[in-house]
Amino acid sequence: MNQAESERLGSLFEHLGYQATDTAENADVVVLNSCVVRQSAENRVVNKIQVLRAFARAHPDITLAVTGCLVNSDSAKLKKDFPHVDYFFKPGDFPPWVEKPEATMALPQKPSPATYVSIIQGCNNFCAYCIVPHRRGREISRTVPEVVCEVRELVKRGSKEVTLLGQNVDSYGHDLPDKPDLADLLKELNTIDGLARIRFLTNHPKDISDKLIDAIAGLDRVCEQVSLPVQSGSDDILKLMKRGYNTTQYRRLVKKIRDAIPGAALSTDIIVGFPSETDFQFQETVRLLSELRFDTVHVAAYSPRPGTTASRELEDDILPAVKKERLSTIEQLQGKIAAEINEHLLGKTVEILVESRVKGKWQGRTRTGKLVFFSDSREYTGQLVKIRIEKTSPWSLQGTISRTK
Ligand code: SAH
Ligand code: SF4
Secondary structure, three states: OHHHHHHHHHHHHHHOOOOOOOOHHHOOEEEEEEOOOOHHHHHHHHHHHHHHHHHHHHOOOOEEEEEEOOOOOOHHHHHHHOOOOOEEOOOOOOOOOOOOOOHHHHOOOOOOOEEEEEOEEOOOOOOOOOOHHHHHOOOEEOOHHHHHHHHHHHHHOOOOEEEEEOOOHHHOOOOOOOOOOHHHHHHHHOOOOOOOEEEEEOOOHHHOOHHHHHHHHHOOOEOOEEEOOOEOOOHHHHHHHOOOOOHHHHHHHHHHHHHHOOOOEEEEEEEEOOOOOOHHHHHHHHHHHHHHOOOEEEEEEOOOOOOOHHHHHOOOOOOHHHHHHHHHHHHHHHHHHHHHHHHOOOOOEEEEEEEEEEOOEEEEEOOOOOEEEEOOOOOOOOOEEEEEEEEEOOOOEEEEEEEEO
16 A cells, blocks of 8 residues: 555656656755554664655755654654655645645556556454554545546556555445445446456455455456455454454365365464464464465464554563564465475466566466566567476466566
């Protein structure tokens, strides 16, 4: 979400006549887009703001602004803590010193082949550990015509793939007058000429409907890839987290998705070391991951966030060393599972959308989101190409081009 919002801000500034610089020291305007989902991310951005203090003092004519989830409703306190920052503005907002631009001004003139489109802001869930709803507010969906219009425009400017973004994309539309849902939106987007692929993230397991699963299975542009953050394999921890589902319901959902969408790639998020998590409860998470075998797992150690119910009501009682050990257990297990899943692709031919060339190698992704590298002297940006896989690892695949579409 932050990456997408940063790209949009960059495009807006280009539209206003600015050029990107390599370092903040060469800039007239510096905008820091902050993430505070964990304390470590918050520390990084606070540190960066402090580093820029001396620079801002020496160059009083530069504009220094901070956006993203660091910006809470108490901007007076932020202003007091960081007096050298000229502006604080909420995540997703436009810079306040710029006259309110039309939305298309923030679209890149020439987008990369794969672009992000935010469809719903905020979150209504209040999971016990999570700061996001406190900083991004309640869910606000963009209308179907607005999203369709933006995607058409992006396709006109060179995009072939869009990833629809939201904290909770599968609750899309409930706040709109005619209550369209994500399946309805996907159906509309699926008719756009020139758009080859549609992805979306993140889903909340309690909000995935049969209608949505049928839409993913039935619409040809919608990729076979579903993000489904589970957070824990223990029912007791899930209850403390206030996630709104248990592991039986979650397992049933995964089975339903896999039965309906053959070859679907599933990803999940895990928090280890949530308050009071016992070894046994952690092993339940290990068991769940071993059994369901996700393509990708994002794992984080629990970090208490001020203002959340978990930080108020539950003691952060799992020792850092234990959190670290649990984190590395999951990483090792998942490395092994992903290596085995990817090995099955050896010798197979996959279709990728080529996104860019990095250090002499073309890179792109399969419909299931797997990163693929190949070498070739010709130009492939934005093309769908077939690659025969010759080498695999847990994180990426390598191969040679077999046929251009
Ligand atoms: N809306 C998504 C994810 C939002 S935040 C969901 O419902 O899962 C992205 C990820 O950050 C979460 O999935 C969670 O694994 C992690 N995260 C959020 N708050 C955290 C915290 N306080 N400590 C550690 N990880 C956290
Ligand atoms: Fe945070 Fe996701 Fe829960 Fe919303 S659904 S509170 S964004 S973890």
